[in-house]
Amino acid sequence: MAALMAILKRDLALAYRQRAELLQPMMFFVLVISLFPLAVGPESNTLQVIGPGVIWVAAILSSLLGLERLFRDDFQDGSLEQLMLSTTPLAMAALIKVLAHWLTSILPLILLSPLLALFLHLSEPMYWALLKTLLLGTPILSLIGAIAVGLTVGLNRGGVLLALLLLPVFIPLLIFATSAVESASMQLQYTAQLAIIGAMFLFSLALAPFAIAYALRVSQT
Amino acid sequence: MWKWLHPYAKTERTYHLCQSLLPWFSLLGLLVIVVATVWGLAFAPTDYQQSEAYRIIYVHVPSAVLSKSLYSAMAIAGFVGLVWQVKTSFMAMVALAPIGATVTFVSLITGAAWGKPMWGTWWEWDARLTSQLILLFLFLGVISLYKAFEDKQQAGKAAGVMALVGVINLPIIHYSVEWWNTLHQGATIMKFDKPSMPAEMLWPLLLAILGWALVSGAIFLIRMQNEIIRREIKRPWVVELAIKNASASKGK
Numbered sequence: 092m093a094a095l096m097a098i099l100k101r102d103l104a105l106a107y108r109q110r111a112e113l114l115q116p117m118m119f120f121v122l123v124i125s126l127f128p129l130a131v132g133p134e135s136n137t138l139q140v141i142g143p144g145v146i147w148v149a150a151i152l153s154s155l156l157g158l159e160r161l162f163r164d165d166f167q168d169g170s171l172e173q174l175m176l177s178t179t180p181l182a183m184a185a186l187i188k189v190l191a192h193w194l195t196s197i198l199p200l201i202l203l204s205p206l207l208a209l210f211l212h213l214s215e216p217m218y219w220a221l222l223k224t225l226l227l228g229t230p231i232l233s234l235i236g237a238i239a240v241g242l243t244v245g246l247n248r249g250g251v252l253l254a255l256l257l258l259p260v261f262i263p264l265l266i267f268a269t270s271a272v273e274s275a276s277m278q279l280q281y282t283a284q285l286a287i288i289g290a291m292f293l294f295s296l297a298l299a300p301f302a303i304a305y306a307l308r309v310s311q312t
Numbered sequence: 313m314w315k316w317l318h319p320y321a322k323t324e325r326t327y328h329l330c331q332s333l334l335p336w337f338s339l340l341g342l343l344v345i346v347v348a349t350v351w352g353l354a355f356a357p358t359d360y361q362q363s364e365a366y367r368i369i370y371v372h373v374p375s376a377v378l379s380k381s382l383y384s385a386m387a388i389a390g391f392v393g394l395v396w397q398v399k400t401s402f403m404a405m406v407a408l409a410p411i412g413a414t415v416t417f418v419s420l421i422t423g424a425a426w427g428k429p430m431w432g433t434w435w436e437w438d439a440r441l442t443s444q445l446i447l448l449f450l451f452l453g454v455i456s457l458y459k460a461f462e463d464k465q466q467a468g469k470a471a472g473v474m475a476l477v478g479v480i481n482l483p484i485i486h487y488s489v490e491w492w493n494t495l496h497q498g499a500t501i502m503k504f505d506k507p508s509m510p511a512e513m514l515w516p517l518l519l520a521i522l523g524w525a526l527v528s529g530a531i532f533l534i535r536m537q538n539e540i541i542r543r544e545i546k547r548p549w550v551v552e553l554a555i556k557n558a559s560a561s562k563g564k
Contacts, residue, residue, distance in 0.1 A: 238477060242470040246460050255456055256474055259449040260481050263488035270492065291484070298480075302473060305394075309469045 094179045095187045102191035105164075112160065113196055120153040120200050124207050135212040142211035143221055143272035144265075150200055150225065151232060151261055155254050157196035158236045161188065162244045162307065172311060181307065182300035185237065189303070193233045201225050213272075220275030224268035227288045231264055234292075234299035241306030264291065323540045324549045326400045330533040330540075337533060341526030348519035356513050365429045368422055373517060374524035375419035379447060382412035382528065386454070387479035390472030402468030403543065405475065406458055407535035411528055413451035420444055439490040446485050450478040464543060 106113060127145050131137055165171040165188075174184050204225060208218040239256045246252070271284035320326045352370030386408040393401035423441060424434045435441065454471050461467030544550050 235477070238473065242457065242473060243460070245466075248460070252456060252460055255449075256453045259446050259453065259485075260477060262446055263481070263484045266488045266492040302477070306470070306473055309466055309473070312463075312466055 094177070095183060098174075098179075098184055098187045099191050102188055103195065106191065106195035113157075113199070116153040116157040116196060117199050117203060119156055120149050121203065121207065123149040123152065124210060128210065138211045139213060139217075139276070142208070142213050143217065143269045143276075145211065146204065146207055146221060147224075147228075147265055147268050150229065151258070151265065152254075153200060154197055154229065154232045154236065155257060157192070158233070158240050159250060159253065160196075161192050161237055161240045166244045166310070171307065175308065175311060181304040185241070185303040185307065186300040189233050189237045189299075192237075193230055197229045197233060201229065214276060216275045216278065217272050220272045220281055223285055224271050224288060227285060227292055228264050228268050231288075231292050231295050232261065234295040234303075235260055238299060238302045238306050241303050241310060243310075244307070245310040264288065267291075321398045321400055323400055323403075323544050323547075326403075327537055327540050330537045334530060334533045334537075337526050337530035341523055341530050343523075344519055345523030345527055348516050348523050352516035352520060356516050357510070365426065368426045370516060370520045372419060372422040372426055374521045375415045375422065376444065377521055378524050378528055379412060379416040379419055379444065381525075382408055382415060383447060383451065383475075383482070384479065386412055386451075387475045390468075390475040393468060394472045394476070399465070399468075400540070402465075402472060403539045404532075404536060405472060406468065407532055407539050409451055409455045409458070409471075411531055411535070413448060413455060415524075415528065416444060416448045416451060420448065439486075439492070443486050443489045446489070447482070450482070454478065 124145060127141065128138055131141065162171060165174070175181055177184075201222070204222060205218065208221065213221065236253075236257055239253055243252055243256075267284045267287050271281040271288070274281040274284065320329065349370060353367050356367070356370075358364060386405050389401050389405035389408060392398055393405060420441070423444070427436060428434050454475050457474050458467045458471040461470060541550055
């Protein structure tokens with residue numbers, strides 16, 4: 092337990108010292124979203140219709156950008172190998188690393204979301220639904236994404252490949268999240284969608300750590 | 313119970329098994345596919361609603377059926393490889409992936425060609441079409457991950473993990489897409505009731521599915537042999553085989 096806390100602290104400290112690198116996906120997130128009003132026109136009705144989808148797609152893309160650094164530095168300087176040799180179960184250590192990554196590179200995106208909701212003229216109920224889907228859904232991005240990152244960490248040109256592998260897998264999440272916001276825009280219940288996203292989150296929380304650990308071991312040979 | 317499988321972890325045994333199965337699959341497959349296609353395209357009765365256009369079913373349905381079976385086969389091969397560390401199993405997975413991708417692509421193309429006269433559009437974001445498209449992406453992901461690695465042993469494991477992630481996701485994708493579509497637009501043009509087919513139409517269809525399965529099996533066997541040779545090129549038995557084949561062709 093103490094070891095896991097140490098890993099969490101170390102990762103948070105490292106992330107804090109590389110603030111500039113953490114800012115890049117956030118900037119990307121804001122930039123992509125501000126492109127949409129320019130591209131489809133500033134009509135507030137149109138923006139409201141495409142808004143939830145745009146925010147979710149941008150969140151997925153920028154989380155992909157940030158994901159790459161999840162294991163990369165540790166893999167290159169050999170601390171990942173030390174982690175594998177240590178008595179701490181690798182699955183737990185990987186889970187903690189994913190948590191640290193989520194806190195440092197996804198949570199800021201969620202904190203930015205009120206601003207983006209204003210950009211895209213989302214109504215208040217829509218924004219609350221969006222926030223809930225982001226809070227429940229983005230951990231799935233990190234957990235499943237980490238499996239693919241673990242597999243591609245040894246390759247030098249992992250970036251595009253990561254997107255190729257992960258985007259199809261994220262489609263169900265995207266569908267349920269945007270439909271929750273859409274229901275909210277029509278003042279309908281969206282507990283069902285949230286429940287499904289929650290189920291996907293718990294499922295990936297239960298299984299992904301082991302897959303991540305296995306993926307890292309494959310990469311480390 | 314699984315003891316009979318163990319010898320086939322050895323590549324040489326598997327190679328010769330493929331060799332002996334290949335004529336059965338290829339000859340029978342060609343025969344069945346020719347009979348089914350000719351029967352379906354020329355002799356099956358005309359549909360009263362869709363007239364002659366429905367005949368593409370004899371290509372479309374077999375490819376669509378096979379695409380999902382090939383994905384499952386690929387994932388099972390990956391699973392066997394990951395759990396029991398069977399090297400030939402990864403080779404089978406790699407041999408299956410491009411066949412599956414091709415068949416999925418064929419089903420999409422023929423679907424589009426069928427959609428144009430029937431629904432008046434090449435592409436519709438219908439649940440089935442969309443999940444088939446995602447299936448193609450999943451195949452391509454597995455293939456490109458495998459190609460990205462230099463070390464093929466490592467590549468097999470990585471692609472196996474990805475195939476399993478995909479297979480867990482497939483039902484979720486399938487149902488989510490179905491739900492998404494019914495939510496966005498009700499059943500409008502896409503609802504063509506599955507008519508319980510008359511036997512004269514059904515038989516060639518079943519035969520066509522069987523024929524496609526056999527031919528895919530034959531292609532798989534050839535690809536599997538190639539994969540084994542490519543990976544084991546330095547083994548004595550491969551060298552011996554090459555020498556034997558070379559002298560046989562010289563003798564002709």
